[in-house]
Amino acid sequence: MMMIKGISVLLAVLALAVTTMVGSVTRAWAQDASYACILPNGENVQILANKTLPNVAVARRDSAGRRTIVINPTLMELFQPATRWFWLAHECAHQQLGHTLGNYGPDREQQADCYAAKQMVKNRQMDADDLRAIEEDISQLGGNYKAYLPGPARAFNIDECVVQAVQEIQQSQ
């Protein structure tokens, strides 16, 4: 994608600390503070691991009604490190955007993808190599008519959102 080259230098500058952050993702699964999902009300979303979860990650409520994220560490391993971060950011986006859990459609999934991509750029959790890895992984995913667009369309949407995030950063400087 042509747009990636144009923003790669800026993204590289934005994200010098990314390598160490990605390296710590496995610890984030054990609720390390290096990955934090903070709701608009300041609440810290608990991240739990469950190896029997059929999905790589889901946004849920716990028995007390608190918003949580559950990940399957085994399925996470199937993806490149940057994509693992992206899944966390995606589930966090569902929670931050206040999506009704368990009732998603392609519009909500695209919203979560876009919000996650923008947050990762703005929080310096994504550089150009990470973006390539995320798009590579996601473009290989199949679609699902009730929830997800086909992988290449999702990857294209993410790319557009990263470009928007970079433009928003430039405009705010």
Ligand SMILES: [Zn+2]
């Ligand atoms: Zn989702």
